[in-house]
Amino acid sequence: MxxxxxxxxxxxxxxxxxxxxxxxxxxxxxxxxxxxxxxxxxxxxxxxxxxxxxxxxxxxxxxxxxxxxxxxxxxISWYVNYITEEGIIYVSRNGGSDHQIAPSKRVIIHTEKGFVHGIFGWPAIHTRKLSEEKSPSVENIFVDIGVSSKDEAINMGVHVGCIITYPDKFFIMNHNYFVSxxxxxxxxxxxxxxxxxxxxxxxxxxxxxxxxxxxxxxxxxxxxxxxxxxxxxxxxxxxxxxxxxxxxxxxxxxxxxxxxxxxxxxxxxxxxxxxxxxxxxxxxxxxxxxxxxxxxxxxxxxxxxxxxxxxxxxxxxxxxxxxxxxxxxxxxxxxxxxxxxxxxxxxxxxxxxxxxxxxxxx
CATH class of the missing domain: 3.40.630.10 (Zn peptidases)
Incomplete structure (x- = not known):
């Protein structure tokens, strides 16, 4: 020993x-x-x-x-890739970020003006035709930061190229596992x-x-x-x-x-x-x-x-x-x-x- x-x-x-x-x-x-x-x-x-x-x-x-x-x-993280006229943000990967876990996750957008909080939205189950169900993909997941226009998003400091991260914190689960x-x-x-x-x-x-x-x-x-x-x-x-x-x-x-x-x-x-x-x-x-x-x-x-x-x-x-x-x-x-x-x-x-x-x- x-x-x-x-x-x-x-x-x-x-x-x-x-x-x-x-x-x-x-x-x-x-x-x-x-x-x-x-x-x-x-x-x-x-x-x-x-x-x-x-x-x-x-x-x-x-x-x-x-x-x-x-x-x-x-x-791993995301980039702001495209902002619609309605202020919805589409993303591009920075590393191997998993598109399937994104919907309903909170996010932080890193801007020169500070953090902008948002969420990966997803249409409610009530509004989807289950026979035409779409899975999350990089092409259709989106971030909602609670604005109604592209200009409003830009005024908050958000622009193409800003990095997006998840805010989830470290914890110890049942004494044995580190989670982060x-x-x-x-x-x-x-x-x-x-x-x-x-x-x-x-x-x-x-x-x-x-x-x-x-x-x-x-x-x-x-x-x-x-x-x-x-x-x-x-x-x-x-x-x-x-x-x-x-x-x-x-x-x-x-x-x-x-x-x-x-x-x-x-x-x-x-x-x-x-x-x-x-x-x-x-x-x-x-x-x-x-x-x-x-x-x-x-x-x-x-x-x-x-x-x-x-x-x-x-x-x-x-x-x-x-x-x-x-x-x-x-x-x-x-x-x-x-x-x-x-x-x-x-x-x-x-x-x-x-x-x-x-x-x-x-």
């Missing part, structure tokens, strides 16, 4: 709640990112940000050997910050530079990771993200894999995931009695792992994911135990690497 243990304390919960509740839509992540950098500044020697807002906290910045642990800060609109992937940002905190708390002397990276624009093509990989040029990257709990209804395990909340973090298999670093993580988990699950992602992971692995001349990369229910909805759920075990697994893996310099080449 490990000599180390980890459990989420009340101060960490306060940070998590504040971080999750702040808005960080793709392309405008600065508010959420500021909360993260303010928090992690106590545990790192240096913080840097790039042009588009990816933030990096660094421990042992003078080392020539560089290891990244990474998450992404951006959350933005666990994808702010729970990863929480995990890597807690790893840094645990390193400092336990006085671990790292023999390499640890770069704790919170990337932007993952939801639209891994853009922040691609940029920061060129800047840092790491030797190793360990990425955290979320993955589907396949025990939720209407999910086919034969296609999506066998993953369940509460049974531990998920270690990924894919071409971009290097066998050597993956096997070190698995061996660490087994040696330290940390429960984990496995998942195959076939051609690509769809996470920032792919961006780091294929950057520069290639980077030894691995993926540790948190099982999550209801991805890209406002009620995403993760199990507290999985989060704690992921933090401990990354922490223990870093110590294993500390004692094995074969991963640092060139």
């Amino acid at each position: 490990s000599n180390y243990s980890y459990s989420i304390d009340s101060d960490s919960i306060k940070f998590l709640e504040k971080y999750l509740n702040e808005f960080s839509p793709t392309g405008d992540e600065s508010k959420g990112q500021k909360i993260w950098t303010n928090h992690i500044s106590s545990y790192v020697e240096k913080i840097q940000t790039d042009l588009y807002g990816t933030a990096v906290g660094i421990i042992n910045p003078n080392s020539p050997y560089k290891l990244i642990i990474e998450a992404h800060v951006d959350e 609109r933005a666990l994808d992937n702010k729970i990863g940002g929480f995990i890597i910050a807690e790893v840094a905190k645990t390193i400092i708390k336990n006085g671990i002397d790292l023999q390499f530079g640890l770069y704790i990276v919170n990337s932007v624009q993952e939801e639209v093509g891994l853009k922040g990771a691609k940029m920061i990989a060129q800047t840092i040029q790491p030797h190793v990257s360990i990425v955290t993200d979320v993955i589907h709990d396949t025990y939720s209804p209407m999910i086919d395990k034969k296609i999506q894999g066998d993953v369940k909340c509460g049974l531990g973090p998920v270690i990924g298999y894919a071409p971009s995931i290097h066998k050597n670093i993956r096997e070190l993580i698995i061996n660490t988990a087994n040696n330290k009695k940390i429960r984990f699950q496995r998942l195959v992602s076939s051609r690509y992971t769809g996470t920032d792992t792919d961006a780091f692995a294929y950057s520069n001349r290639g980077v030894l990369s691995a993926l540790i994911s948190i099982p999550l229910k209801y991805m890209h909805t406002t009620v995403e759920m993760v199990h507290k135990k999985d989060v704690e075990q992921a933090i401990l697994l990354i922490f223990e893996t870093l110590q294993a690497i500390n004692n094995n310099n074969q991963f640092f080449i060139g």
